[in-house]
Amino acid sequence: MPLLEVENVTKRFGGIVALDGVSFAAEPGEIVGLIGPNGAGKTTAFNVITRLYTPDEGDVRFDGESLLGTSPSGVIRRGIARTFQNVELFRGMSVLDNVRVGAHAHRGDQSPEDVLFYVNLHSLRYRSAAGLPYGTQKRVELARALASSPRLLLLDEPAGGLSHEEVAQLGKFIRSMRDDYELTVLLVEHHMGLVMSVADRVHVLDFGRKIAEGTPAEVRRDKSVVEAYLGAPG
Amino acid sequence: MSALLQLDRVEARYGPVQALHGVSLDVGEGELVAVLGANGAGKTTTLRAVSGTVRRSGDVIFAGEKLPRRPDAAARAGIAHVPEGRGTFSELSVWENLRLGAYTRRGALKDDARRVFTYFPRLEERKSQQAGTLSGGEQQMLALGRAMMARPKLVLLDEPSLGLAPMLVAEIFERLDRMKTEEGMAILVVEQNANLALAHAARAYVLEVGRVVLSGASDELRADESVRRSYLGY
Numbered sequence: 162m163p164l165l166e167v168e169n170v171t172k173r174f175g176g177i178v179a180l181d182g183v184s185f186a187a188e189p190g191e192i193v194g195l196i197g198p199n200g201a202g203k204t205t206a207f208n209v210i211t212r213l214y215t216p217d218e219g220d221v222r223f224d225g226e227s228l229l230g231t232s233p234s235g236v237i238r239r240g241i242a243r244t245f246q247n248v249e250l251f252r253g254m255s256v257l258d259n260v261r262v263g264a265h266a267h268r269g270d271q272s273p274e275d276v277l278f279y280v281n282l283h284s285l286r287y288r289s290a291a292g293l294p295y296g297t298q299k300r301v302e303l304a305r306a307l308a309s310s311p312r313l314l315l316l317d318e319p320a321g322g323l324s325h326e327e328v329a330q331l332g333k334f335i336r337s338m339r340d341d342y343e344l345t346v347l348l349v350e351h352h353m354g355l356v357m358s359v360a361d362r363v364h365v366l367d368f369g370r371k372i373a374e375g376t377p378a379e380v381r382r383d384k385s386v387v388e389a390y391l392g393a394p395g
Numbered sequence: 396m397s398a399l400l401q402l403d404r405v406e407a408r409y410g411p412v413q414a415l416h417g418v419s420l421d422v423g424e425g426e427l428v429a430v431l432g433a434n435g436a437g438k439t440t441t442l443r444a445v446s447g448t449v450r451r452s453g454d455v456i457f458a459g460e461k462l463p464r465r466p467d468a469a470a471r472a473g474i475a476h477v478p479e480g481r482g483t484f485s486e487l488s489v490w491e492n493l494r495l496g497a498y499t500r501r502g503a504l505k506d507d508a509r510r511v512f513t514y515f516p517r518l519e520e521r522k523s524q525q526a527g528t529l530s531g532g533e534q535q536m537l538a539l540g541r542a543m544m545a546r547p548k549l550v551l552l553d554e555p556s557l558g559l560a561p562m563l564v565a566e567i568f569e570r571l572d573r574m575k576t577e578e579g580m581a582i583l584v585v586e587q588n589a590n591l592a593l594a595h596a597a598r599a600y601v602l603e604v605g606r607v608v609l610s611g612a613s614d615e616l617r618a619d620e621s622v623r624r625s626y627l628g629y
Contacts, residue, residue: 174528198560200530246531246558247480292409295479295554296434321557322479324433324587325628351560354628392562 162225164189164345165210165313170219172205172369179205181369182219187313192339192346194360194377196353198390201366203349204246207315210347211243212236223313237266242311244302246318246349252291256282259290260304269310271342279341280304295322307338313345314338320352332358353391357381365390398456399424399581400445400549405453407437407444414440416605417453422549427575427582429592429613431626432602438585439479441602442551445469445583446476458548470499475542479553479585481534483541485527489518492526492537496544504544511540514570531558535567543574550574552584556591564588568595589626593617601626 163186172180180202187193195203208214210221212233221228223239231239242263250259260273277283280300285293290301299319306314319335320328332355339346350356356363357377365373365380367389373380380386398421407415415437422428432438443449446469447462455462457472469476475496483492493511497504512519515536521529526537535555542550552571556564568591574580586592593599593613601609601622609619616622623629 199532199558199563288412289410292412294435294439318558322434322554322587324431324626325589326625327434329628351558351564353561390560390562392565 163187164224165347166220166222167206167210168220168222170206170209170216170221172202172209172214172216178369180209180216183366183369183371184219185364185371185374187345187347189312189345190339190343191361192335192348192359194356194363195347195349195366196351196356196363196380196390197366197372200368202369203366204317205369206366207243207317207347207349210236210315211241234266237309237311240267240310240312241315242267242306242309242313243315244299244306244317244319246321248295248298248302250290250298250301250305252289254290255287256290256293256301256304257286259301260286260308263305263308264310267309267311271308271310273304273308276304276307279307279338296327307342311342311344313347314342315347315349317349318351319348320350320355325354328352328355329358331355335359353381397424398422399426399458400583401454401456402441402445403454403456405441405444405451405455407440407449407451409440409449414449414605415444415451418444418602418605418607420600420607420610422581422583424548425575425579425581426598427571427584427596429589429596429599430583430585430602431589431592431599431616431622433625435604436602437605438602439553440605442476442478442553442583442585445549445551446474448476467499470545473546473548474551475545475547475549476551477538477542477553477555479557481538483526483529483534483537485525487526488523489526489529489537490522492541493518493544496541497546499545507544507546511543514543514573515540532560532563532567535559535563536570539567539570539574543578543580547580549581549583552582554585554587556586556588564591571595589622593627 400422404417444451
């Protein structure tokens, strides 16, 4: 049974249909990529899953049960954690305190200190989050998410601000994290090298609709994906 | 070409943490120059040192004069800073954001706005829309448009590709070429997509832990073994 099932979800904002009958699923232990042009509805999908938005139609099920009756804070307690596209840390707080917030939201068996060692941020734990480089802030968000002992982790553009070499390291890191923490991962990312190297399956959105799905290799060859998103190879 | 901007052994710190250890670089009039480096190398801080938004020591010479370390002085001298994450005012409309771009100067805005709209027609379509509701790509266009409204001599641009789909990233860089050739603006751009940055920039600087470790013409850097391994990936 899939751990996450998004079924026929439609979300409208006024006259704009941000998601138009979108369905996809993630099996336990899978890394699933969600790609598409800006404004395609990827972050909206994250916001529906984490219940910041209520869909107009459709259902979202986690571990077989609907999430629609669950509050955003309840979602964390169900075992879903996320990072944000533009980094949403508590800027005035230390790295450690930010990660403690994750553990506080859902106390599992992860200690904030252990998580900080795992993501290699322990030496920065007393630094203020606001002053850190962008890529490092993204890692603090990841640590905060891990500290809430999730089963499903939603990553919104984790490669932002990283150089080529760092993105390659991040890819390896996501895979080992999936194994070490027994996670299922949903990944929104524009860095195609990263998506293609870590994702088991990829779903492609365009104007709120799913236009393709498959293995990374299949999706890369798909004509509609090349036209809507990737552009001419180069 | 006489240098429009010149940094002479500039140092900068965040509290106890020194981020720049004597960075020297220059940008000629109407020149597009890229800054490459890993997360935490000091790229963002270098831009902040120019616009006076971080504590700095060492000289910043702009248009032949020593630039006071005050953001308003930098803005009035003709420097527009497009920060990481774009820094658009999400509660304000697209039009209000553009008007704010022209805050430092007198005179009618209509012609400048018309000019901006030839670069980014989407902004005209969305003129009265709240900036926070724009897609990531549109927000980047708005941030660039707002910078153009100031009629700057120099644009400091931090990670314009952040969060943008591959096709849009290419489009943004084409616009930068146009801003350079048609408006005569000099551009200092920090960019994680080194392939693209080097394809458009005449020269580049590579930063490592707060120091310039390499600089030169884009072609030379592209041929450099360490640059290829760390930033280009081939």
